[in-house]
Amino acid sequence: MCEGNRWRERNEDMRQDTEEVGTFDLQRKTVMLNSGYEMPIIGLGTWTLSNEEAEVSVYAALQAGMRLIDTARYYRCEKGVGAGIRKAIEEGIVKREGVFVTSKIMPSDYDNAAGGIEDSLKDLGLDYIDLMLIHQPGFNDEAVYKAMEDAVEEGKVRSIGISNYYTPEALEEVLSYARITPSVIQNENHLYYQNQELKDYAQKYGIVIESWYPFGGRGHTAEHFGNEVIMKIAEEHGKTPAQVILRWHLQGGYVAIPGSKDPDHIRENSDIFDFKLSAEEMKAIYDLDRQERYENW
Numbered sequence: 513m514c515e516g517n518r519w520r521e522r523n524e525d526m527r528q529d530t531e532e533v534g535t536f537d538l539q540r541k542t543v544m545l546n547s548g549y550e551m552p553i554i555g556l557g558t559w560t561l562s563n564e565e566a567e568v569s570v571y572a573a574l575q576a577g578m579r580l581i582d583t584a585r586y587y588r589c590e591k592g593v594g595a596g597i598r599k600a601i602e603e604g605i606v607k608r609e610g611v612f613v614t615s616k617i618m619p620s621d622y623d624n625a626a627g628g629i630e631d632s633l634k635d636l637g638l639d640y641i642d643l644m645l646i647h648q649p650g651f652n653d654e655a656v657y658k659a660m661e662d663a664v665e666e667g668k669v670r671s672i673g674i675s676n677y678y679t680p681e682a683l684e685e686v687l688s689y690a691r692i693t694p695s696v697i698q699n700e701n702h703l704y705y706q707n708q709e710l711k712d713y714a715q716k717y718g719i720v721i722e723s724w725y726p727f728g729g730r731g732h733t734a735e736h737f738g739n740e741v742i743m744k745i746a747e748e749h750g751k752t753p754a755q756v757i758l759r760w761h762l763q764g765g766y767v768a769i770p771g772s773k774d775p776d777h778i779r780e781n782s783d784i785f786d787f788k789l790s791a792e793e794m795k796a797i798y799d800l801d802r803q804e805r806y807e808n809w
C-alpha cells in the first residue's frame with residue numbers, strides 16, 4: 513500500500529471511530545471535522561474588507577460570540593484580521609485556541625504554495641492556521657494540496673480543505689491524490705444554489721460543506737432578503753430575513769460565513785440560536801433551489 517493510501521485509511525478510521533463527525537451541534541454551535549478538530553458553524557467573511565475594516569469587523573464578531581473567521585491571501589486583509597483577533601485576545605474576550613481561522617492559498621501562489629502559507633501566517637501574526645483551503649481549482653492543484661498536507665505535518669495548519677470544487681467527480685480527483693482527506697469544501701451555496709448532491713456525497717467522507725455567498729453576495733442580497741417565502745417565515749418567528757437564511761444554512765448542514773463590515777449586522781448574524789425552523793419551513797426553503805450560481809470561478 514502506498515503512503516498516500518495509508519494516510520487516507522488512518523484518516524477514515526478516525527472518522528468511523530467518531531460518530532459525531534459532520535453532525536452540526538446547534539447547542540455548542542460547532543461541527544466535529546474528520547481531522548478531529550471542532551469547527552464553529554457560524555462565522556464572519558472578510559472578502560472586500562480593507563485591513564482597517566477587517567480589524568473592526570473581526571473584533572465585533574468575536575465580541576458578539578462568533579468564533580469562526582474566514583479570510584484569504586487574495587483578500588489582502590489578513591493583517592487586519594490578525595489585528596482584530598489580537599485585540600480581542602488582549603481584552604480577554606477570547607483565547608487563541610477559541611478562535612477558528614481559515615485562510616486560502618491564492619492562485620498566483622500555486623507554484624509556491626508553501627511560501628503562500630508562510631505569508632499568511634506572517635500577515636495574520638499566528639503560529640498556526642486552523643483551516644487552510646486551496647482557493648479554487650487551477651494549475652498545480654496536486655502540489656498545492658501536498659503543500660497543505662506538509663503544513664499539517666509541520667504543525668502550521670490544523671485542517672485542510674478545498675474551495676470551488678462543485679461535483680463528486682472533482683472531489684474524487686482530489687481524493688485520488690490526498691494523503692489527508694479534506695475536512696471542508698467551501699463553495700458558493702445559497703437559497704438559489706444549494707448543491708445537495710455534493711453535500712450528500714461529501715458526507716460519506718465526513719467532509720463538511722461551508723457556504724460562501726450565504727446571502728447571494730453583494731448585488732444579490734436584496735433579492736434574497738426580499739424573497740416572499742423568507743419574509744413570511746421571518747415575520748412568523750420575529751426574526752430578520754438574514755437570520756432566517758443563516759438558520760436555514762445551519763439546520764441544513766452548511767457552515768455559514770456571512771461577510772459584513774457593519775457591527776450591527778454582525779451582531780444580528782450571530783443571534784440565530786433562539787429559534788428553530790420547522791420541517792415544513794426547511795422544505796419551503798429547499799424548494800427555492802434553482803441551481804443558479806452567480807460566479808463561475
Ligand SMILES: NC(=O)c1ccc[n+]([C@@H]2O[C@H](COP(=O)([O-])OP(=O)(O)OC[C@H]3O[C@@H](n4cnc5c(N)ncnc54)[C@H](OP(=O)(O)O)[C@@H]3O)[C@@H](O)[C@H]2O)c1
Pocket residue numbers: 556557558559560582583647648675676698699723724725726727728729730733754769770771772773774776777778780781
Ligand atoms: N472561497 C471563495 O471563493 C469565496 C468567494 C466569495 C466569498 N467567500 C467568503 O464568503 C464570505 C461571504 O460572502 P460575501 O461576503 O461575498 O457575501 P454574503 O455574505 O452573501 O453577503 C455580504 C453582503 O451582505 C450584507 N449583510 C451582511 N449581514 C447583513 C445583515 N444582517 N443585514 C443586511 N445585510 C447584511 C453585507 O453588507 P454589510 O457589510 O453592510 O453588512 C454585504 O453586502 C466572504 O466574505 C468570504 O469570506 C469565499
